[in-house]
Amino acid sequence: MTYPITDRTTATRLRERMSYDRDLAHAILDEAWHCTLSFVVDGEPRALPTLFVRIGETVYVHGSTGSRPLLAARDGLRVCFTVTHIDGLVLARSQFHHSANYRSLVAHGVATPVEDEQEKHRILGALVEKIGPGRSEHTRPPNAKELAQTTVLALPLTEVSVKARTHGVIDDEEDLDLPYWAGVVPLTVTRGMPINAPGVTADLPPYLSRTPWHEPVTLRGKHVVLEPLALSHVDGLFTALGGDEDVWRYLNLPRADTREQMELVVSKALEWQAAGLRVPFAQLDAQTGEVLGTTSYFPEPALECVEIGATYLARKAWRTAINTEAKLLLMERAFEVLGAVRVSWQTDLRNERSQRAIERLGAVREGVLRANRRRGDGTPRDSVLYSMVAAEWPNARSALLAKLDRD
Numbered sequence: 001m002t003y004p005i006t007d008r009t010t011a012t013r014l015r016e017r018m019s020y021d022r023d024l025a026h027a028i029l030d031e032a033w034h035c036t037l038s039f040v041v042d043g044e045p046r047a048l049p050t051l052f053v054r055i056g057e058t059v060y061v062h063g064s065t066g067s068r069p070l071l072a073a074r075d076g077l078r079v080c081f082t083v084t085h086i087d088g089l090v091l092a093r094s095q096f097h098h099s100a101n102y103r104s105l106v107a108h109g110v111a112t113p114v115e116d117e118q119e120k121h122r123i124l125g126a127l128v129e130k131i132g133p134g135r136s137e138h139t140r141p142p143n144a145k146e147l148a149q150t151t152v153l154a155l156p157l158t159e160v161s162v163k164a165r166t167h168g169v170i171d172d173e174e175d176l177d178l179p180y181w182a183g184v185v186p187l188t189v190t191r192g193m194p195i196n197a198p199g200v201t202a203d204l205p206p207y208l209s210r211t212p213w214h215e216p217v218t219l220r221g222k223h224v225v226l227e228p229l230a231l232s233h234v235d236g237l238f239t240a241l242g243g244d245e246d247v248w249r250y251l252n253l254p255r256a257d258t259r260e261q262m263e264l265v266v267s268k269a270l271e272w273q274a275a276g277l278r279v280p281f282a283q284l285d286a287q288t289g290e291v292l293g294t295t296s297y298f299p300e301p302a303l304e305c306v307e308i309g310a311t312y313l314a315r316k317a318w319r320t321a322i323n324t325e326a327k328l329l330l331m332e333r334a335f336e337v338l339g340a341v342r343v344s345w346q347t348d349l350r351n352e353r354s355q356r357a358i359e360r361l362g363a364v365r366e367g368v369l370r371a372n373r374r375r376g377d378g379t380p381r382d383s384v385l386y387s388m389v390a391a392e393w394p395n396a397r398s399a400l401l402a403k404l405d406r407d
Contacts, residue, residue, distance in 0.1 A: 025162050028083055028105045029054040033130075037061055037111070037153075038080040052081075053127040054157075060123045061111065063151040074113060081107040081155055089185040093171045093178045101184065103164045111153040123152050132207025192274030198232040213299040213306070213338055214276055219329040221286060223321040223404075226329055229269055229280035229294055236291025237282070238262040240314040247312060250351040254376045269296065269310070283313065283326055292317045295326065297334075305342040306334050319357070321407040327361055328400045335393045342389050348375070349382040358386045360403075362396030 029052075037048045051062045059081060088101035114120050124147075125136040142150065169182045194208045196216065209215045216228035238259045241247050248255040256262040272278035279297040284290065293313035299306045308330055317323050334340040347354040349368060359365070363386040371380035388396060 021162050024103070024164070025105055025157070025160055026054065028085065028103050028162065029059060030130075031085065032083045034083075035059070035061065036082045038082070039077050039111075051127060053123065053130050055123065055126055057157045059107070059155050059157065060114070060127070061153040061155065062124075062127060063153065065149055065151050076110045076112050077153070079109065079111045079153075079155060081109075081111075085189075086187055087166070088187055090165075090169055091182055091185065092169045093175045093180045093182045097169070097171055097175075099165065101165050101167070103166075104162070106161050106163075107155060107157055108159040109155050111155045114152040114154055117147060120147055120150070120152050124150065132205065134205065134207055138205055193276055193279075195270050195274060196228050196230050198230055211301050213297075213301040214279060216273070216279055217333070219281070219333060221325040221329050223286050223325045224292075224323075224329070225284045225286050225289075226281040226295070226326060227284065229266060229273075229282045229296075231263065231266055231270070233282040233291055233294070234259065234263045234266050237266065237294060237312070240290070240292050241312050244315065246315055248376065250348040250354065250375070251312065252310075252373055252376055252381070265312075266294075269294070278310070280310070281330075283317075283322070285317075285322060292322060295330070297330070299338075301338075303342075304338075304340055305344065306338065306340050307344045307346065308334075309346060318353075321404055323357070324400060324403055324407065328397070328404070331361075331388070331393065331400075332397070335390055340390065342387055344385065344387040346373070346383040346385055349384050355384055355386075361388070362392065362399055363388045364392070 033051065034049055035052045037050060039046050039048075048063070052059050054060075061081070082104065084102060084104040086100055086102050090097075090099040090101060092098050114123060121141060124142060128136045128139060168184055171182065191208075193214050193216065194204055196204075201218075203217065204215055218228065219226040238256065241256065242259070242262055243255065243257045245255065253265055253268075254261070256265055269278060269280040273280055277298065279299060281295055281297075282291055283293040283295060285292055293311065295311040295313075296309060297306050298309060308327070313323060331343055334343050343363075345358045345363060346369070347358065355365075366385045366387055369383045369385055372383050373381045375381045
């Protein structure tokens with residue numbers, strides 16, 4: 001049966017609450033990805049961090065049939081199931097009153113294995129659907145062998161307590177005048193941008209996209225293909241760009257003279273992508289599939305703006321239809337798909353070749369940003385800022401298409 005637990009005196013003082021609140025309990029469970037399942041086997045305590053899903057008033061815990069502790073669950077296993085979200089760090093003037101804002105759930109009961117195969121399929125499908133509605137339809141269900149290797153334990157939500165702290169700092173009155181900062185530092189768990197596994201050609205499912213501005217799509221033209229950057233492009237990029245001083249001279253990363261250094265360049269781009277700061281593309285020759293370079297969007301969807309930058313291109317592709325069409329595809333998507341009001345570029349003040357290339361796109365020079373970036377050697381860089389606004393795009397597009405026809 002469900003039961004409430006009364007607050008302790010100290011819990012009341014800290015504005016913590018402990019009870020069974022069905023709606024809050026469901027919210028805690030549905031927001032969480034993992035749990036800890038604790039139990040005793042052969043007189044020894046065990047704790048198993050694992051994935052789970054809630055369906056109605058039951059939680060289903062995922063495990064392996066090869067797990068010795070879970071073998072003990074065949075006839076039912078007394079367990080303690082816990083989930084915790086840390087929502088903020090509470091910094092008081094005194095060390096003693098530092099705390100955390102959190103939501104936690106503890107459930108006790110007897111977990112039993114799900115034996116019916118159709119029921120296991122349904123539960124495992126629900127576990128995948130937790131990632132995003134429709135995910136189960138975009139994946140292969142487990143076959144008979146995989147199903148046999150998987151344990152699903154069912155735990156009814158009958159003995160449950162929910163505890164939460166959602167308030168600010170509580171300092172002793174005599175400490176309120178101390179000259180120390182106090183307050184709450186919020187903590188959140190956010191999804192980064194998905195990174196394609198090697199060989200993936202399927203489009204990113206809508207339930208995994210933050211916004212279209214961050215979506216790693218493939219753009220195809222007659223001369224060039226821009227596809228989401230991945231570690232599988234490292235070898236091709238190193239062949240095209242590695243150690244070429246002319247390519248790296250004005251860029252903001254040290255020259256990649258080894259494959260390992262090129263992998264670091266790609267990994268850094270993917271880290272920025274995961275943080276939602278960048279959408280990197282590999283540039284490929286549409287006829288041969290040869291990797292020729294990389295370029296990126298730096299989107300600002302709130303402002304409906306995007307910067308095109310971090311462009312590393314093999315010398316043999318400079319001033320070719322490949323380079324021209326790559327910029328055309330990027331601007332077409334920015335203005336016509338994303339609805340951007342502005343596209344911008346920055347380049348080193350010393351890099352006259354890059355400035356001429358940007359100007360040939362129809363961009364307008366706005367000015368110089370002094371010491372706003374670092375060069376690959378760590379010294380400050382003055383950057384020339386260019387932009388194109390939506391009203392200028394139709395004429396620029398016509399000019400670029402005409403240039404491609406001539407090329």
